Amino acid sequence: MTPERLQEVREAVQEADGVVILTGAGVSAESGIPTFRDPGGVWARYRPEDLATPGAFSRDPRTVWEWYDFRRRTVLACTPNPGHEAIAGLLLQRSDATLVTQNVDGLHQRALEEARAREAKPNDEPLPDILELHGNLLRVRCTVCRMRADHREPIRTEGVDTLPRCPDCGALLRPDVVWFGEMLNSATLEASFAAAASAQICLVVGTSAVVHPAAGVPVATLQAGGDLVEVNPTTTPLSGRARWTFRAPSGQVLPEILAAPD
Numbered sequence: 580m581t582p583e584r585l586q587e588v589r590e591a592v593q594e595a596d597g598v599v600i601l602t603g604a605g606v607s608a609e610s611g612i613p614t615f616r617d618p619g620g621v622w623a624r625y626r627p628e629d630l631a632t633p634g635a636f637s638r639d640p641r642t643v644w645e646w647y648d649f650r651r652r653t654v655l656a657c658t659p660n661p662g663h664e665a666i667a668g669l670l671l672q673r674s675d676a677t678l679v680t681q682n683v684d685g686l687h688q689r690a691l692e693e694a695r696a697r698e699a700k701p702n703d704e705p706l707p708d709i710l711e712l713h714g715n716l717l718r719v720r721c722t723v724c725r726m727r728a729d730h731r732e733p734i735r736t737e738g739v740d741t742l743p744r745c746p747d748c749g750a751l752l753r754p755d756v757v758w759f760g761e762m763l764n765s766a767t768l769e770a771s772f773a774a775a776a777s778a779q780i781c782l783v784v785g786t787s788a789v790v791h792p793a794a795g796v797p798v799a800t801l802q803a804g805g806d807l808v809e810v811n812p813t814t815t816p817l818s819g820r821a822r823w824t825f826r827a828p829s830g831q832v833l834p835e836i837l838a839a840p841d
């Protein structure tokens with residue numbers, strides 16, 4: 580990418596009427612969180628059907644919780660990287676910017692909270708919402724009733740009887756993430772597609788773009804006449820439709836693209 584092309588993308592983002600960013604596991608790779616489908620990724624070491632399906636949880640909730648507890652401890656030990664920080668800066672600057680993420684690690688939220696804390700003036704405004712399509716590792720929900728809550732404490736996985744239980748009805752709690760074979764939250768999905776369809780630019784960052792319906796979000800921008808920017812070291816099914824492509828890590832590229840205007 581020449582300096583002229585980079586400047587072109589930066590201006591296109593600044594001038595766009597509406598920006599959507601779709602992120603995937605690659606945006607957290609530089610924080611030390613493994614992606615799913617890269618060599619050495621999560622699905623190269625574990626079988627999704629053993630750990631990330633409703634059937635796996637009902638067969639063996641202790642093993643599933645053990646794996647989620649391990650992933651929760653991993654993300655709590657990691658910190659947001661310059662890619663998350665650049666996105667957080669954009670969301671705080673622009674009310675017409677929307678973040679849609681497939682990530683369940685909560686690092687975008689932490690970057691937003693840290694960016695707010697660094698602001699020069701005290702600011703009581705609520706932080707912008709992040710559309711988390713696949714849920715969040717640091718939340719739990721009840722397997723029976725509608726209880727949902729933040730939950731950061733370690734999970735006790737010594738036996739089924741030590742697993743976390745619903746404070747309201749006593750049933751088993753589960754991670755508040757979307758498993759294979761489950762529906763995504765319809766309100767989150769609708770809001771994501773609506774934002775994408777009304778944005779002039781969609782940045783697609785660190786996703787293999789093979790998991791649907793998330794991979795359809797950038798297509799909604801294209802169908803409405805907008806442009807795609809792809810940030811990913813490797814090609815994806817969306818690469819051929821991107822107007823601008825950056826084959827480099829998002830922690831390097833996003834601060835350049837999303838730099839505040841001089």
Ligand code: OAD
Pocket residue numbers: 602603604605606608609614615616617620631681682713757758759784785786787788789790810811812813815827828829830
């Ligand atoms: P994948 O593991 O499928 O893809 C990660 C992408 O990130 C790849 O295209 C990499 O080339 C790219 N990548 C790696 N390092 C990067 C970096 N430093 N900067 C930018 N890009 C980088 O992850 P997702 O696309 O997020 O679903 O996977 C989608 C869904 O599949 C996940 O949300 C998860 C998984 O099964 C559920 O758990 C429901």
